[in-house]
Amino acid sequence: MKSSKSSQTTALRVGIVGGGAAGVFTAWALQQVPNATITVDLWEAQGRFGGNTWSIPYTYNDVTYSLDxxxxxxxxxxxxxYISLLKSLGLFxxxxxxxxxxxxxxxxxxxxxxxxxxxxxxxxxxxxxxxxxxxxxxxxxxxxxxxxxxxxxxxxxxxxxxxxxxxxxxxxxxxxxxxxxxxxxxxxxxxxxxxxxxxxxxxxxxxxxxxxxxxxxxxxxxxxxxxxxxxxASIGLDGILAQIRSVTPNTNFRVNAAVASVGYDPVQKQPGLTVNSTYLPYDVVILTCDPQTAANLINAGGRAAQPNAPALLQAIExxxxxxxxxxxxxxxxxxxxxxxxxxxxxxxxxxxxxxxxxxxxxxxxxxxxxxxxxxxxxxxxxxxxxxxxxxxxxxxxxxYPTTASIQARDALQALQGASNVYFAGGWNTWFDSQEAALRSALNVVNAMANPFGIEPGPVIEPWLAEPGGRRETTMSRFVEQLIARMPEHLARPLRDGLRPALARL
Ligand SMILES: Cc1cc2nc3c(=O)[nH]c(=O)nc-3n(C[C@H](O)[C@H](O)[C@H](O)COP(=O)(O)OP(=O)(O)OC[C@H]3O[C@@H](n4cnc5c(N)ncnc54)[C@H](O)[C@@H]3O)c2cc1C
Incomplete structure (x- = not known):
């Protein structure tokens, strides 16, 4: 890590494993950190980014759709x-x-x-x-x-x-x-x-x-x-991730680049990744692949980075x-x-x-x-x-979100940042979704602030619609709507039934 007192900027090199939603969100969030120059290598094993998002074209009746x-x-x-992020980028x-x-x-x-x-x-x-x-x-x-x-x-x-x-x-x-x-x-x-x-x-x-x-x-x-x-409407969730990549210029996004291990150099006090048989040291490594793969990568690196994590990661089914x-x-x-x-x-x-x-x-x-x-x-x-x-x-x-999986995932949070290795992913918090992938990315970038002396990452306020569109409510919202519209709906068949009867009269 290099720090320049005159410009008050911090330079960090970060390696991200995985180019699904969480990897892309993490790279984007790192580049929103003020007063820091964070260069990122994002390594994706497959020939495409997106992971669990995958959008393909499909033509029906001469109209081509993007099917997710x-x-x-x-x-x-x-x-x-997630909606707030899309809105801030104009994508929504x-x-x-x-x-x-x-x-x-x-x-x-x-x-x-x-x-x-x-x-x-x-x-x-x-x-x-x-x-x-x-x-x-x-x-x-x-x-x-x-x-x-x-x-x-x-x-x-x-x-x-x-x-x-x-x-x-x-x-x-x-x-x-x-x-x-x-x-x-x-x-x-x-x-x-x-x-x-x-x-x-x-x-x-x-x-x-x-x-x-x-x-x-x-x-x-x-x-x-x-x-x-x-x-x-047209580009698919994959296309949304591509748009986010296009506004993340300081990241080298690499496909067909499977990470083989995650290690730790105790002399330099730095974690690193092995890709294509080359060991690459980083200030920070963030694993956004699935937990089983994360465990295998740490084991393959000799468990020097995060020795206690593999057992917990493997317990996440x-x-x-x-x-x-x-x-x-x-x-x-x-x-x-x-x-x-x-x-x-x-x-x-x-x-x-x-x-x-x-x-x-x-x-x-x-x-x-x-x-x-x-x-x-x-x-x-x-x-x-x-x-x-x-x-x-x-x-x-x-x-497979068994209670054992969730218990292991909760216990893993205490290990976030040990040896400068972090974990993010849809599986990592709340319910596996684009929202969880984004929240986990924001959590990791915020958690990096203190140890690396950088400003916290972006805060994305949840989208709560335009003023006047909000309602403090509970399950009753649906029932309220139903009841409010009931007279109108009940009146219609009555009216439709009465009309022919009146006409006959
Ligand atoms: C069928 C299905 C339907 C879903 N429907 C919805 C939905 O409608 N709405 C919603 O919000 N969410 C949905 N989800 C959940 C959502 O897809 C995930 O929460 C989110 O996309 C997960 O992103 P991620 O980056 O954590 O993981 P992933 O998408 O799994 O990405 C992990 C990436 O890591 C890569 N990787 C693995 N090993 C290595 C390695 N050694 N080196 C380099 N890269 C590696 C993988 O190739 C992959 O691209 C759905 C999921 C599935 C499976």
Whole structure:
């Protein structure tokens, strides 16, 4: 580290392992640190940046869309820091679209939907929601109210199988056959192991979608939507990361450059990386790859850097998640297309198969009069080989957020910065998402301030919408909206029914 007293600047050399969202956010955040010249080498093993974000072009009815094959959605309430970053870079206004989003859980044993939340409030009254959907919807509300209380408690150590028995006003059947498979999309664990997940981890993203971060005003959904979902309109999440790279000029972004080990030189008191058989010393090394790879890299370097970290990193369970992007037919969607929503889960409680699918038709502007017939699915047991109509078959490493994983991840925070080695990543804090990847990057850059005598990194205030758009609220927001619009919706069928009767008279 070189410091020049006359200019009051500090010069730091930083090596980042991994070019996914967390690596790119970390490089960007380092370059926002005032009064410091921070040069960064970012090493990415694959031939592309993005990691779990991957956007590919897809043409339907002569319109070319960017389909996000990995991560895709974000929501205002649970991802306010990410939206703030996009706004500060002008990307939100340029490239982000919002869509109303709903939920379907389809039970293949019963060949029926067992949970259905339509995407628009009007769908509660226009026949989209059936009477048969209402009992499960009421139980779902009861579950959500109790999930909100868990989220406020901040208790990460209770598992789903410890928490669910205490959930009231919900039948055992609903807990087993509806709630547990519904949580698959948040935890990726096999159906038989969802009970091992940290209950708070499994619920927090969904709950904050409705209630926001504890203590923060709620800004969504848009009027008339049940949930308002955001996504890139044209460049994909990958394209967003590319834009962020383009405003990060002091970073050497390198692809096809797998780091083989992370070491530490006790004489120079510096960590370093081995890439292409060359050892490169740095003032700081930041590992943004998955925790299993981070453990392997430290072990390969002789454990001199962070001797206690590998055991904790290995205790954070990770698995491969094969994903298929399919068009125009899907093998994993609810049997009845009238039930298709942005987020769909198909389950057989008899066989233990569970699959999650995003339906792009609900999430892209229609091409002419038709919705875009493209689908993104993953399942447990994992999809073994490309199904029919596969556009892209690929695999990502994902966190299995068991209570043991979360405990190890919390314990790892005490080791941040030892030997000047830090850890960031979607897995590193809160719930694996662009928001967590960004927050973890900001945490690391701020944690570097004190040991390196630099100013803290950027503070990104969560996006809380424009003045007047904010509301202090809880789960009741949704119910309030529903009730406020009820007279109008109930009046319409009455009016429509009366009109022909009056005409006849
Ligand atoms: C199927 C799926 C859907 C998702 N959907 C959403 C969503 O809708 N919204 C949302 O916000 N989040 C979503 N997520 C989560 C989101 O993708 C992640 O939180 C975030 O992208 C993680 O970024 P990361 O940089 O921490 O990790 P990664 O994206 O995993 O990046 C790690 C990078 O490290 C690289 N690497 C590994 N080993 C080495 C090495 N030895 N040397 C150099 N580089 C190495 C990898 O190649 C990779 O590029 C989803 C995730 C998945 C898998």
């Amino acid at each position: 094959a990995g991560a895709q959605f974000f929501f205002a309430n649970p991802q306010p820091t 206004e340029q490239d982000v679209s919002s869509y109303p989003a709903g939920i379907c859980l389809w039970d293949t044993d019963q060949n029926a939907r067992t949970l259905f939340v339509p995407s628009k409030i009007e769908n509660f009254f226009d026949g989209t929601l059936k009477l048969s959907d209402i009992p499960s919807l009421l139980q779902f509300f009861a579950f959500l109210l109790q999930a909100e209380a868990l989220d406020k408690s901040g208790n990460w150590s209770t598992s789903i199988s410890q928490w669910l028995p205490n959930v009231q006003w919900v039948t055992q059947d609903f807990k087993d056959k509806v709630l547990t498979p519904f949580l698959y999309q948040f935890v990726s664990l096999p159906l038989s192991r969802i009970g091992e997940s940290s209950a708070l981890y499994a619920l927090t993203y969904f709950v904050r979608n409705v209630t926001g971060w504890p203590g923060q005003p709620v800004v969504a959904p848009d009027a008339g939507d049940v949930f308002t979902l955001y996504q890139s 990770y698995a491969q998640l094969p994903i298929t992007l399919q068009a125009p037919q899907s093998s994993y969607m609810p049997a009845d297309p009238a039930s298709w929503q942005a987020a769909n889960t198909v389950v057989s409680n008899n066989t233990g198969n569970v699959a999650f699918s995003g339906y792009f038709g609900a999430l892209r502007p229609p091409a002419g009069s038709s919705l875009v017939p493209a689908f993104k699915s993953w399942s447990n047991p994992p999809i073994a080989s490309p199904p029919p109509d596969n556009l892209l078959f690929h695999s990502h490493s994902v966190l």
